[in-house]
Amino acid sequence: MKHVSVSLKENSYKIIVGHNILPKIGNQIKSLKIGDDAVVITNPLIKKLYGNVLAKSLKKSRISVKFFCVLDTEKSKSQKVAFDVIQKIAQHDVKKKIFVIALGGGVVGDLAGFVASIYKRGIPCIQVPTTFLAQTDSAIGGKVAIDLPAGKNLVGAFYQPKLVFSDVALLKTLSQRQVKNGLAEAVKYGVIKDKDLFGYIKRNSKKLLLRDLFALSHVVLKCSRIKADVVSKDEKEKKGIRTILNFGHTVGHAIEAASSYDRYQHGEAISIGMRVAGSIACTMGIFSQKNLRLIEDLLSEIGLPEKIKNVNVASMIKTMAHDKKNISKKNRFVLPRKVGQVCVMEGISLPLIQKTIKSYCA
Ligand SMILES: NC(=O)c1ccc[n+]([C@@H]2O[C@H](COP(=O)([O-])OP(=O)(O)OC[C@H]3O[C@@H](n4cnc5c(N)ncnc54)[C@H](O)[C@@H]3O)[C@@H](O)[C@H]2O)c1
Ligand SMILES: [Zn+2]
Structure with a gap:
């Protein structure tokens, strides 16, 4: 224990x-x-x-x-x-x-x-x-x-x-689908705060999918530490620290909402959200293509979806306008800078968001 x-x-x-x-x-x-x-x-x-x-x-x-x-x-x-x-x-x-x-x-x-x-x-x-x-x-x-x-x-x-x-x-x-779903959140923690955790998931993805208890304990413990640390610093999301836990969630929530919450499970939706956020960061020149590929390859190895299927992009954009993270009417995105570090950016251009989402549509 x-x-x-x-x-x-x-x-x-x-x-x-x-x-x-x-x-x-x-x-x-x-x-x-x-x-x-x-x-x-x-x-x-x-x-x-x-x-x-x-x-x-x-x-x-x-x-x-x-x-x-x-x-x-x-x-x-x-x-x-x-x-x-x-x-x-x-x-x-x-x-x-x-x-x-x-x-x-x-x-x-x-x-x-x-x-x-x-x-x-x-x-x-x-x-x-x-x-x-x-x-x-x-x-x-x-x-x-x-x-x-x-x-x-x-x-x-x-x-x-x-x-x-x-x-x-x-x-x-x-179910296997639920294990993959949880792994998406674990990858998120690696990207936002802990490159060692990211590396561990990469090296042990097969074991994790087979529910090796030692590997699962390690990942749950590491994720718990990160979440506990972030929550301890910003319990009620008032200092902008807790916001980083939403990496992949702006687009992820929009996918869930635009598909009426019945086609994508949460982890599946945020895995696509992380790809989109990574790609936006690349276009903005704050994240490297090499690192984006690292994240995308890991998500694919786990078996998380690569493309958005049968989801209306316009209704996704509409949902994003109501995102709880938005303040002063500007959109807010958690974007990666490298594996283990993210930043929060406001006012990302709408055409860039639309173009990137479209590039991830099947
Ligand atoms: N409070 C938060 O900070 C927070 C964060 C993320 C998500 N959520 C919420 O969490 C919900 C999704 O949670 P979830 O993905 O755990 O889904 P869930 O609670 O629906 O569980 C998924 C399925 O797994 C089954 N299940 C649960 N434990 C099992 C076990 N040990 N063995 C076999 N089957 C088992 C459940 O019966 C269910 O069918 C959403 O409502 C979402 O809004 C809350
Ligand atoms: Zn989540």
């Missing part, structure tokens, strides 16, 4: 990373002294796979367990599901000291974190991420949200968990 600290004064917490550590979670939670009654928010698939191991460990530490399952779809990040879960928690919450455990990927993590943030003006939340994407990214940093018909993640908060507990052995049951 390895630890990473997220340092945020009274909101500080630990990220624990290891393999086959889920049976030990009870002790870890008990030592936090946050309550004796766990409400586990998850979905039926994950409950079937890991619910028993989690419940056994909690009960051994004399923590009571109640499971609430939501459907296995992004639609669970909705007002209706959030308030259904809250009603059920309220009925269950009699003479108890409850806290929430989010057992699942980013969907469960965002929903459960949101529920914990508003029930009784906030109850403690533990994140137990079960996807590669959630372990490297979404479970860390306290962004919790549900979606509205008008857009994704529009209702939410910054609400830090009390613990993130990442057991990479849980990733063994993930």
Whole structure:
């Protein structure tokens, strides 16, 4: 078991990373002294796979367990599901000291974190991420949200968990597509902050795709350190430091939105977004073709998409105009300078963006 600290004064917490550590979670939670009654928010698939191991460990530490399952779809990040879960928690919450455990990927993590943030003006939340994407990214940093018909993640908060507990052995049951999806975020961390991590992923891409537990632990730990460091410096994205985590996301989010969130998974969309951002940086003369090829080759080796298929470029551009990163009406891009270093640039010319996106369309 390895630890990473997220340092945020009274909101500080630990990220624990290891393999086959889920049976030990009870002790870890008990030592936090946050309550004796766990409400586990998850979905039926994950409950079937890991619910028993989690419940056994909690009960051994004399923590009571109640499971609430939501459907296995992004639609669970909705007002209706959030308030259904809250009603059920309220009925269950009699003479108890409850806290929430989010057992699942980013969907469960965002929903459960949101529920914990508003029930009784906030109850403690533990994140137990079960996807590669959630372990490297979404479970860390306290962004919790549900979606509205008008857009994704529009209702939410910054609400830090009390613990993130990442057991990479849980990733063994993930689909190959989900593993690739998580690797896209891991490549992002390499490009923005850590060329050694980038090199490690390159040398070990086959092992990672085969879910070698040692390689997965190494990558989850490195990504957790980077995210913890960035979040510790800029918890609420007010100093422009946290913005670098959005490398590849401006175009990535636009691809997801323009394809109605059902054709591209998040990691797939941002992998194309990273290619586009890299190419824009090359045209601007701040990034070399050689380095762009390095990134693109790695993404291709992993098996992430190379081209945007059947997505309307005009609607992508429209979505980008609403990007949350934009300030004072200017667009903002995170652009690479070399592998391991990025910068944030404003007011990139629209024709350049359009031309580059078009060059990545199939
Ligand atoms: N809060 C943040 O900072 C942040 C960052 C990035 C993404 N997100 C959000 O995360 C969500 C996407 O998360 P995701 O990619 O983890 O998708 P997800 O939560 O939908 O999980 C993907 C699929 O994998 C299954 N699954 C999960 N764990 C499994 C396991 N161990 N074995 C087998 N199957 C398993 C799930 O049931 C689901 O079908 C989006 O809603 C996105 O907005 C949030
Ligand atoms: Zn992301």
